[in-house]
Every structure is written in C-alpha cells, then in structure tokens.
Amino acid sequence: MLVAPSILSADFGKLQKEIEAICDAGCDLVHIDVMDGHFVPNLTIGPVVVGAAAKAATKPLDIHLMVENNTFFTELFAPLKPKYLSFHIEEEKHPHRLIQKIKSYGISPAIVLNPHTSPKSIEYILEDIDMALLMSVNPGFGGQSFIPSTLKKIEILRKMIDGAGLKTLIEVDGGVTDKNIHLLKNAGADIVVAGNYIFSSPSYKKAIDSLRA
C-alpha cells in the first residue's frame, strides 16, 4: 500500500518543515488539494504555495484538483511537474481531451470520482489514465468520516481494472485511518491519502507505517 499524506491538515505556518517531515518519514507521494471555492465550498492554495511545497518535497507530488475550470488549472500547475494530476469527472465535459493534454506535459493523468459517482462513468477511459481516485468523503475538507459505500466501489473498480488487464492504480481519499486501512486493502486499493490521521499523530513515521502495513 502506498501512502500519500494530504498537506491540507499540515501546519501551514511551517509548511516547508511539515513537507520535509512527511518525506523523511517515508511517504510515497505528497498529496496537494487545490480547491477553488466554486466546485467545493472551500478555497486552498495556488501555484505560488504549491511551488514552495514542490521545492521542499523529496517525494513526487500528487495534485488533486477540486475546481470548475480543469483546463485552466492544468495549465497553471503543469509547470510544477507533479507525478499525478487528477481532475473530477463530475466537472469535465471532455475528459478524454483533458487526459491527452495532461499527458502532453509528461504528467500521469488521474480521474477523481465523488461518493455518488459510479465507476461505470469512467469505463471507456480507464485505459487512458494511470490512476482512479475514489473520494471516500465529500471533497472540500479534511478530518471527515469515511463513507462505507466506498468499499463496494473499490471492489467494483478493482474487478473492472483487473478484468481489462489494466495497470490503473486505485487511490482512496478521505477519512482513512489505521481502523479502516485493512478494509481498503482487502477491497483492492493501491494508494491511500490521509491528512488528519497522519498530521494529528505524534509520529508521522508511525502513522505512515501503520497505513502501509
């Protein structure tokens, strides 16, 4: 299981130190939540702060766009060269076109599904993306409770991916803790995002290790 701490729960007063700490603690990716105040009822950070985060990080960035204008934000964040750039399927009229655009920057494209969105909605573009991100909370805030119906969706998506012989990774985001990690693993998740659980822990390393085990 790969672990991607979400810096949404970090102390932004010492962001550089926080990012260095999670990287030193052995995380696999640094998850960055970009919110525009329109697609979700919260507003976070732009390319200036994400650029500073990219400088501090010794692990690849995993940028999660929660925005209305995906193409605009893709162009804004592409120069920061994240490993993954993910956009919400609910907010994109031309996902296939956007996937090609993300790939043209040498970035791995990923698609995010809100809790109500069926895995079927990405059936015909699954082969074009490197990762599918299943939201296990409503996007917008850290520290919310895990929505149990996500488990069924992970299982369905796992079958779709394996059945088609694809290598698309499944990432799960929201309410992940050491209490539900075994359920996520059994259902077929490859990567977990965790914000509150890791950053409220006295030892980032112990928290990350507990999710990997």
Ligand code: DX5
């Ligand atoms: C929610 C974000 C998540 C969030 C996860 O919109 O996409 O990445 O930070 O936070 P926790 O792990 O606290 O639920």
Ligand code: ZN
């Ligand atoms: Zn996220």
